[in-house]
Amino acid sequence: MVSIAELARLLGLPFQGEGTHTLTRVSSWDEADASSLIFFDGRGMDSAFPSSLPAGCIIAPKKNLRPGWNALISENPKLDFARAANCLLPRPRGSGARHPSAVVEPGAVVDPEVDLAAGVVVGAGAHVGCGCILHAGVVIGSGCIVGEDCILHPRVLLYPGARLGNRVTVHAGSVIGGDGFGYVSDGRQQIKFPQAGGVVIEEDVEIGCNTTIDRGSLGTTRIGAGAKIDNLVQIAHNVQIGRGVVIAAQTGISGSTVIEDFAVIGGQVGFGDHARVESGAIIGSKAGVLPGKIVRGGEVYWGIPVRPLREYKKLNALFGRLPQMKERIEQLQQQVRRLEEGLKSLSGDGEVRSGNGSPGAS
Amino acid sequence: MVSIAELARLLGLPFQGEGTHTLTRVSSWDEADASSLIFFDGRGMDSAFPSSLPAGCIIAPKKNLRPGWNALISENPKLDFARAANCLLPRPRGSGARHPSAVVEPGAVVDPEVDLAAGVVVGAGAHVGCGCILHAGVVIGSGCIVGEDCILHPRVLLYPGARLGNRVTVHAGSVIGGDGFGYVSDGRQQIKFPQAGGVVIEEDVEIGCNTTIDRGSLGTTRIGAGAKIDNLVQIAHNVQIGRGVVIAAQTGISGSTVIEDFAVIGGQVGFGDHARVESGAIIGSKAGVLPGKIVRGGEVYWGIPVRPLREYKKLNALFGRLPQMKERIEQLQQQVRRLEEGLKSLSGDGEVRSGNGSPGAS
């Protein structure tokens, strides 16, 4: 519960209206009431913009506000709405609640201010830092190190030795530190290549549901600080994900590939192994990056294999015009055949000098 | 255990043979015995069709039956076999079995006729309706509402506030109500956009294994009555899935996209955000739908980005003939060069009137 004036102060924004009015939540316009903060960013409501405010407060640009409304004035309303939401719904912190069914194995060190829900297992020698919340059924493997203020949603699993920085959030069902997929054939069978490396998730990373991040085979798989990873993503052994990288759902990244800082990766993208995406590159959904490929920064890519988006769009448009291209070629063939006949009849000697390629041959 | 006569009555089908013979299961032809019901839909067995029935009863069209066989007579044998299976193997119902390790938190309301297996957790304030079966390790978040006769297979997880209608089935490992993937960059880092909305799964929905369905960011994610969703599917925040929609494995649907009633979506399809698939459209496996795209109903689509199937097949065939197209163009270039030379020599004045485009330029 925060007053409008206090929220304005926290966000560093001017406000108008009733500063003492208190807000408890963020809402869509449809579901708002007097306790709600809503936002308007100038899009999609030209004619329907209401005359009375359907919420306790709005974040919007000055030009969209009406007198008498409670409002936080912002030229970047969506960002400030997100910031406000983090004030109204602050990240929860563990305070020491322990369900009797939670198991802490010998030698594990769990800070007193950690919540352990039903069925949690913390393995031998693991460390869990102050303020963490381990939801129902979370399994922390032996020797793991979990930083402070992490939230592990139900049934998250860390294989032994995984390390998480502070303020990491992992959503339900995700698995961190599984064996990489590496085998060497001896001609008769697949011999497992050792999967004995580590996995490090740096601070402020958020990982979606049912995602899998394998540990390194010999070295370390690393997810950089502030990276955001969606549901059902696959990250293979020895992958290096840079700071602030964003990866949408169902994308798969093969072994030893490097995604540099602040790259943005769409959904269902596939990366071959040992590829490199340079800082700031953007790769569209469903694209495919070949093994060993270097994707330059500062550009948008699409396609299988990836090409610069502008180029790919042009190619795709031409793909759609293949029937017309085919027709034009056939027409040209006809015209050329007639020209050859015309020239032959003009030259009068029966010898066709202009055509040794038979028009019917192709 | 149902007699053939009783089964015929339940299905509204005529039968022949021994009406009192009892059946306990459905089988493939290979694994059938006297207790089995099998079916034949006229496909794939022309010459090998046996003279004696290898099962207790068959469902088949009249023309395929032999005298003396126990049979249910159906012109739609596969459908009636499925209906019969639902008589022989009726959907199980909870009857109040409670494993001592199941945890029901204060304020949760669990109907007496609910089965709670080992390790189940029902969060504070949740409601679980009559006849539900919660298998081992299911976690129901606080405030969830689960209708009657739902079956949640092991390790299904509902985030707080998720709502399920009656007769919903969720297979093992699926997660319903996780945070949507939404961030707003402030130029330095990704600020989490609030993921405070709801998720509603309507009655008779079936969801496969390890699928993820996020709740709305502000509004509600909704899966319509009777929809069927396969394994490892990703459904993002605020998506609206219509009634009776079928979605095959590993498909991903981005935020706010709408799939209208009775659309059929293949496997590994990807949808950008804010797309709309109209009622009855069919989208083939691995297709890609661009953000904001409207896919019209009553047609089959394929490709990345999607096009009507007929069109896509033609384009794909032409794609396979690109080498021939290239060859024809080269041949035409040669023919035209010779024509230009022939014409020049005929006109006799050294001036090539017919060609200002240099043939060697391209």
Place this chain on the structure above:
Amino acid sequence: MVSIAELARLLGLPFQGEGTHTLTRVSSWDEADASSLIFFDGRGMDSAFPSSLPAGCIIAPKKNLRPGWNALISENPKLDFARAANCLLPRPRGSGARHPSAVVEPGAVVDPEVDLAAGVVVGAGAHVGCGCILHAGVVIGSGCIVGEDCILHPRVLLYPGARLGNRVTVHAGSVIGGDGFGYVSDGRQQIKFPQAGGVVIEEDVEIGCNTTIDRGSLGTTRIGAGAKIDNLVQIAHNVQIGRGVVIAAQTGISGSTVIEDFAVIGGQVGFGDHARVESGAIIGSKAGVLPGKIVRGGEVYWGIPVRPLREYKKLNALFGRLPQMKERIEQLQQQVRRLEEGLKSLSGDGEVRSGNGSPGAS
């Protein structure tokens, strides 16, 4: 802990240096110390190859070794390194540890030498063989048969009746034996087709994290001995996977498809139903195989739909040259128009014999 001489004996390799020196682990070059075994396969270190050995022992070809180094001499260092790792880190075996929270239901038979971790559930009538390790939260459905020396990582789930051979490894969160995705429409709703078949995982199979393998609808889904399956893979009802098949992450295989022995399947590949991949075929990542398609053995394939790789690469190169093809066609059209005019002016009678296709029509 193994001495170099002993390791040489176990691997059948010659060695040089201090045979009594003991090794405890395999390492990357960066992380090696005196207890480490490392390997060098001649790639990627031409100039930087060090003069002193940064590890307790190296596996490398004779030509790369320096005098005085402890070394196992191998012409196939990566394979022998993998074999050595399996000596240094032998597969763990259950020895009878039972967490008090593990539940063994009546009628289940668990060998005394099985480890059951916290929260494990073994269903009624299941059999678990000698030497198995069931990690935290594993759920074995009723009537399952698990062979000897299997390792089921945390939260693996077997639906009732699933059968695993000896030495099967299943990584965290995978689900084996879920219902296949089969419905028959009655015009109003989807009627569930019976999913009453079985699933058999043969010996020495390894399955990654959060993968889903459905049981047969009526027959049996089968994964052949020694097959290796990565994370987040979907295998549908009645699929037959041959011996030694390798399937990378996020690939999906539709119902009744057959992958014959020793085929290799990349990541994010999709298979329609009733397809067949012949023994030894290799299918590149992100490829798509149409329903019913037969993919011949002994070749590499790529593309959607798949084509032989050589052919696909050529087509893809031509796709990238569509703008040039279009330009050449336009140039040809211009040249032909000029030729037609030239011929007409030469023939002098105003009748264009060579062109009845209007050049502007296309």
